[in-house]
Amino acid sequence: MSRPLPEPDPTTVHLLADDLRDAGYTSDALRAAWGPLADDAIVRGLRAPAARRLERNRDALAALGRLFVLGMPVPRASVDSALPRAGATGIERLGLAHGVADEIVPDVLIRPQSFADRHGTGEWWVASDLDEAALQGALPEDHVLGVGGASLTLASLQVATPADRALDLGAGCGIQALRARRDVAEVVATDISERALRLTRLNALLNGLDGITTRLGNLFEPVAGERFDRIVSNPPFVITPRVEGVPAYEYRDGGLVGDDLVRTVIEQVGAYLAPGGVAQLLGNWESRGDIDGVDRVREWVAASPEPLDAWIIEREVLDPLAYAELWIRDGGTLPGSPDYARLVDAWLEDFDARGVTEIGFGYVLLRRPASGSPSLQRYERATQPLGDSGLGDHLAAALVAHDRLTALSDDELARSVLRVAPDVTEARHHLPGDDAPQVIELRQGGGLARALSVDPGLAALVGACDGDLPAGVLIDAIAQLLEVDAVALRADLLPRVRELVFCGFLTFA
Structure with missing residues (x-):
């Protein structure tokens, strides 16, 4: 078990924040x-290269880096010098560290985390429990995870539009609540772990954010009967065998069999969404026998008492052995250790009992229609690297485009003026000596970074969409150039134009 974490004292936290700011942390x-080499090593759980470089410095930044990033003891005098307001006594009082002889030993990490969104760029300080590199061993089951790749992805996926109320379901250290507060006036963060909620409150104070409140409880129990404009969740979706001897980490294990935790959230979340509200979460889902995992997610959405728009993106698929090894290593049990083979076998036996052939990972976006019936049912696989621009902006724009397209007939779409998005490029692939391309490909630099193969007619239309003439006029002109029937070409191209607008290749001028 982790060391006890007291309720954060606002005055002391604010002093600590001032010290971190003055230290250029x-x-x-x-x-x-x-340096870059040590930075790469930290990502791989190796602290020594960074520690050696920091040892050469005696300034506040070096002391804080050793203490709060690497999780290493630092002399008390160095901590007092680096934190002149809070001091070693202050961080001891907050439960962030404890004293041993003349050293301060960290109990919590506080790592800077940069971000960028529609408001601009910035940086948070995010407190979380010591990782396996700092612990030099397996994690305790009450571990509160810091900011990892999945949580950063979900933060970037949050639709970037203003709203009144948001729910961070299973808040952990509170990174999703911090991100939601950038666009939402009031954020409620829930978790089954009081330790996690104390870290969420600490992080809100540390970053000077009001409007974030916390509630203890399982899933939707703490917010029964309430509605939210946004619900975001990085739930404990990891599929874990329910047998004795397999660690159940609070930050990743929801306590249910298989993928039932994700199923439960998807089936129940609609009741907590206000009309027009959007829920976004990460999840795992099992393919069982001949039933594909994405098709099972489709069944969960259909089982929601509140009909929902759905956009499901599967990003990765692992076989049972690869999945087991991934999460066993994540908990700090490494190949060659005494428990490794036993845990792998427990995972494989659990999957075999349900006939699991693959485990998918992906993004779930659900929306309660503001009025009428659901009109968006999109289930897709997108395994390519994502684009450089904000995913949240891209998803929000896609929802707006979908709603506008749904209201337009084909004739109305043909009368619309369109423009090629600025991040779209075209690639043409020729056989040596041939003038005509064998493949024409449209590529998207931002968003989901899609690459689409198109025929000459659609490529010509996209190339002509410069915000000047309506799409129908352009199609008629292309039909003349290609010497094909204009009516048939419209019937062929307009459905694909709808797809290009939804995906962000084309925008309404």
Whole structure:
């Protein structure tokens, strides 16, 4: 078990924040202090290269980097010098560290985390429990995870539009609540772990954010009867065998069999969405026998008492062995250790009992229609690397485009003026010596970074969409050039134009 974490004292937290700010405690400054090689090593759980570089410095940044990023003891005098307001006594009182002889030993990490959204760029300080590199061993079951790749992805996926109320379901250290508060006036963060909620409150104070409240309880129990404009969740979706001897980590294990935790959230979330409200979560789902995992998610959406728009994106698929090894290593049990083979076998036996052939991972976006019936049912696989621009902006724009397209007949779409998005490029592939391309490909630099093969007619239309003439006029002109029937070409191209607008290749001028 982790060391007890007291309720954060606001005054002391604010003093600590002032000290971190004055020390220049930022991700860029730390990377500059220990260099790119050590930075890569930290991602791989290796602390020594960064520790050696920081040892050469005696400034506040070096002391704080060793203490709160690497999770290493630091002399009390160095901590007092680095934190002149809060001091070693202050962080001990907050439960962030404890004293041993003349050293301060960290109990919590506080890592800078940069971000960028429609409001601009910034940086949070995010407190979480010591990781396996700092612990030099397996994680305790009450571990509160810090900011990882999945949580960063979900934060970037949050639709970037203003709203009144948001729910962060299974808040952990509170990173999703911090991100939601950028666009939402009031955020309620829930978790089954009081330790996690204390870290969420600490992080809100540390970053000077009001409007974030916390509630203890399982799933939707703490918000029974309430409605939200946004619901975001990085739930404990990891599929874990329910047998004795397999660690059940609170941050990743929902306590249910198989993928029932994700199923439960999807089936119940609609009741907590206000009309027009959007829910976004990450999840795992099992393919069982001949039933594909994405098709099972489709069944869960259909089982919701509140009819929902759905956009499901499967990003990755693993076989049972690869999945088991991934999450066993995540808990700090490494190949060659005494428990590794036993845990792998427990996972494989659990999957075999349900006939699991694959496990998918992906993104779930659900929306309660503001009025009428659901009109968006999109289930897709997108395994390519994502684009450089904000995913949340892209998803929000796609929803707006979908609603506008749904209201337009084909004739109305033909009368619409369209423009090629600025991140779209075209690639043409020729056989040597041939003038005509064998493949024409449209590529998207931002968003989901899609690449679509198109025929000459659609390529010509996209190339002509410069915000000047209506799509129908352009199609008629292309039909003349290609010497094909204009009516038939419209019937062929307009459905694909709808897809290009939804995906962000084309926009309404």
